[in-house]
Amino acid sequence: MYIKKINSVSFQGIEGANSHLASKALFPKAKIITCETFEEVFDSVKNGKSNIGLIPVENSVAGRVAEIHSLMHKTSLKIVGEYFMKIELNLLGIKNTKIKKIESVRSHIHALSQCRKFIKKNKLRMIVTADTALAAKEISEANNHNESAIASKLSANIYNLKILKKNVEDSLKNVTRFILLQKKQIKVNPSKGKILTSLIFAVNNVPAALHKALGCFAINNVNMTKLESYVNETFKNAEFYVDIEGDARDINVSTALNEIKEYTKFVRILGSYYADKFRK
Template identity: 40%
Template sequence: MSQKIAFQGELGAYGHEACIAARPDHEPLPCPTFVDAIEAVRKGDADLGMIAVENSTYGRVADVHSLLPESRLHIVDEAFVRVHVNLLAPKGAKLSDVQAAYGHPVILPQCAQFLRANGIEAIASTDNAKAAREVAEKNNPSHGALASELAADIYDLDVVARHIEDHDRNTTRFLVMSREPDFKIRGSHGMITSFVFRVRNIPAALFKAMGGFATNGVNMTKLESYMVGGYFTATQFYAEVEGHPDDHNLQLALEELDYFTDHLALLGVYPAAARRKERD
């Protein structure tokens, strides 16, 4: 039996592309929501999950960071996927025919300039690949979908405008999730450690908690805050640092962080992707 990797969306979604690129030996398993994709891994219906966390144009994917700590899964890898947005339409349609384009709320801002320039109305859909499928089913040349070329192939649509994203480096970062961690693996481009924490209710707690990373020479690449439990005072932080928990300097930094927190949980230790170092 082949291994499976779950992703949010229908076949042809950008998550599907990420699965093909990062885990070509796994069978992609489409799921309606991120919660469903995570649950598929937890229940054993899939071996891995491909979860989108942020886009270079749009920013972080809403709600995902709050889902990760509760998932009881472990981050074992990351994948950066260059997102090319295409305008798809029924066979024979031309760009001038399209009056409305359907796409996920995350993708609409990524090609806003193109849509305005061509007088195309942007309409939100729950999934880009779903939008492509529905455009194919309705077969109305005035309706288009913002999706991948993979979706065009799957649903037999024409690409009436190719690579219409506003920024030529438009990239989405995905995290690969597993039921079991793998602390033995070491990446050729370094390691990343991800964790969440809540600081103790003392003056300058966050400043003091972060001090250990600076004094021990640990590079923190991400620090984001979000509310938990619906309380403005209950703030949780999601952080990523370069290094492995077995590294002595990171051990010291995490020990100091633990002293100033009332909650600290490791989410994953995984190889840094080569794309982190790219600048072109």
């Protein structure tokens, strides 16, 4: 990871959330700062309340976290790393209940969507909450035999719940990608590992503008690992989020980024950082 001196890390959710698990895995000695919203995570880093922010951006089952695109468009923070974590979701209930008594299940909307087969099979009524750990906390406080939550093992331990069934996710290959945000761009060295650069851009509203813009990467032998489109609040023009291999300072990458300006309204470099070992 090559990110040092992290004393505090902020994430969206409460203790026991998957972002909490990721934070513990990356920075086990750091102070955790829980935030109600993703925007609050961005603000906590920008205002110096935390050294680094951890944000989930996409899941192999549920797809992208759409809100992040608009926040990345506005922020001055830089992406300084990425982390892939296998997601294990469990059905939790109060200590003296049984799975056959359960009538409803609550969790974050992405977690519910990742467990659709199990929920449908057991005919459970879904209740959406702000995050998985909050669902576990609410179940613990309600102390109702008929209610359950889908959350992590850590949530079960924190909120004194019983795991009624382990791994209720539809796919055992359920992985979430997180990005790490700091105020300043980190220095990267290709001798230490594979480097990625993330950026966003909007193309000019003329025929073949996107084709020509992407051609700048191909011509300069820059490999693209991700291309994602989204619309801004006007719905008039699509904007694009791109991950490419290489440092923004590399000759071929910098040449491509300079050439792409001819076909775009703007180009913003979100950061160059080391690829997670998961990609190897």
